[in-house]
Amino acid sequence: MRILLVLLAACGTGDHGGRAAATTPAHRIVSLSPAVTELLFALGAGDRVVGRTTWCDYPPAAQRVPTVGDGLAPDLEAVVAARPDLVVLYPSALNEAAAAKLRSLGIAAILLPQDRLEDLARAAQVLGRVTGREPAGDSLAAAIARVVATPAPGPGIRAALIAWDNPPMVIGGGSYLDQLATLAGARNVFHDLGSADVVSLETIAVRDPDVIVVLADSGATGPPAFARRASWQVIRAVRERHFVTLRGSLFGRPSPRAPEAIAAFRRLLEAAR
Amino acid sequence: MDDELILDLRGVSGRYRGAAADALDNVSLALRPGDFHAVLGPNGSGKTTLVRVALGVLPPRRGTAELLGRAVARWSRRELARVVGVVPQREENLFPQRVRETVMLGRYPHLSLWGAMGGDDRAAVARALERCDVAQLADRSIWTLSGGEYQRVRLARALAQEPRLLVLDEPTTSLDVRHEMELFELVRTLADEHRLAILLVTHHLNLAARFADRLLLLSGGRAVADGAPSDVLTRETVETVFGWPVAVERFQDRPQVIPLRARKGAS
């Protein structure tokens, strides 16, 4: 019954709970989201994770957990085969349907928003309750909340977060990277746009960012490929080669390692000035 | 000049790719200026094949086909189109053109690659429209024409080529009596007054008999009879080739074939 109560309580915070029956705090959890996997390990509940996605690569201990697919379109067979008593998903239309399916099979399923750090704090609390480790959950949530509340120093370097080059796609307000950048002391010149929007090169040129921020795989080196294209030279930051490359999964998704990410981001911004 | 051979087919045989037998076997035909030859025969007797061989579309397996003394195969399509005007059985005009525009297409074989149409070309088009009595329709869209009018327009296009030989493949299918007669009269005039050689394929035995100088009757790819209408359209011949009882009467000195009704309980 406890998990049912916990889930009902979780419902109160706006997360999608379930009516599936379980009798104890969750002991076999399948995490279909890298951020959730990180959180569970950070809460000391890593040993209860019996399934993860292929993207869940942190902490290193997580890589020993068997995978159940890439999680983008949940592989229900694999999930069920892991015999979980709780499955945690990212909210999306596909995942809502998957969650409903799981509940009909008697498996508790919850969807936790994870776009920004505030969501992460709340998720930490819910996961703390669900694993019976409320103190850890609450203190992690508080730590994340402190990070969010800490203002960034300095006047703020103007940055453009470029997700793709052809057509040029920028990352705007509402996204995790935008929040990271702000906390690291940058000002996203495209903060007024949605999380990923196509813009003209001239728009980027006119907004004149001081640095261009791009995400890359861990292995990539050097400035991004589009830096050499003739049409991009109109943008001052490209011409003068002010690039910040964020490598690895530390920056690409919300994570309890946010303080680390923010600090690294700040260092890179300073170096690229 | 009237003795000049325009089209000379000698013992030609033709077979389509992948066919087991010849569609045309050992047929001969000679056309001079002013000759009006009609080719007759049941379905599948080789009439269209004959036209294709004469026009170089199907190379003859045996025999020779010559146009103005040169093998048809040695003519380029452009050269051929300057001498032979064809009104084929089928045409699907894709876009709604005006009559004048579609007749102008007949001048294309005479135009150089980048050259424009000149005064001579326009005059030839005007003459063709006149001769086929469609000049008054020149600015109409072809989609608004009746069957008979459209057929005359197609004939005008062939005439605009200023050919020496005119080939018509079943030109009167689906035309009414008046338009059939008008077309045959027109063709006859072209042969008589303008010394065109005419090769006309038709199902219409009686009109062919009345207007043509010579008939060539094909059956199963072979020439069964070849000569003046009276010699070709005899009762025995027609009954054998077409497999139907007929009577043959004379009208204005030409044979006319009258199919008889099937007798009930026929032997």
Add this chain to the structure above:
Amino acid sequence: MKWLVLGLVAVASLALAVVLGPTHVPWSALASSDIIRSLRLPRAVLAFLVGGALGLSGASLQALVRNPLADPLLLGLSGGAGLGAVLAIAFHLGGVWALPLAAFAGALMAMALVYRLGLAGDVEPDPRVLILAGVAVGAFSGALTTAIVSVASAAELRNAFLWLWGGLSGASWDAVLVVAVYLPLPALALLAAARPLDLLALGEEPARYLGADVAPLKRRVFVAASLLTAVAVAVSGVIGFVGLIVPHAMRRVFGHQHRALLPAAFLGGGILLVLADTVARVAIAPRELPVGIVTALIGVPLFALLVRRWTTS
């Protein structure tokens, strides 16, 4: 007179594309602005060339397959181009020209395959089979592309779809140069086929009897039209409706004779794409619409209008 108007409209559309944009460039700075010179001007010129290629290709194809609904994209080339681009991304081919070259190569392979299928066992292609083959090849490449993208699951590959519908955002003077050097040969080949194409509209047999060498004609037109379409897709992704609508619109003004229609379709296609790209850049500024969406939004109602006038006239 009509040509003068068309020419003026072309110049006006280019001017509009240079003057309008998501950011404000003051009149005084027009000549010196980097944005104008390096971004808007090459993009406008490229749009004109690509639109022209599509219009010209569409007009020729409609004559070749004797179907007024033919669009260059029916040839399966865009499917082949998309597959080429996705493979280039999957294999991490570097270089600025890797994507367009791979897309171009993919388009050419699709063209060869469609031609082969269109022969249908005969010596010369059957235009009706060409269209069917084009649709089949396009669908097959599309399915293959989607399969690769979903299996590989890298964000880059998903973004390949963005590129495919992307449009002219990558325009540069280099691209303009490449296209400008490449266009004349296939374009001239089509213009030289203008009269034979008039004849082909009557049907293959009548065309032959009016002096057209039908088999080489079909080959030449198919290859030239495909080459024009391939470069358009390689440089600016899939842009639909231009090749379909522009020939129809131009026919109403310039008639059916291809000597006039083909150049008019080139100019008309250029104008349409330049205007569509301007709308794409400006309509929801600072965001950009994919230009393929704009051509569809303009194109579909325009097409419905044309069809109504065509059937009632």
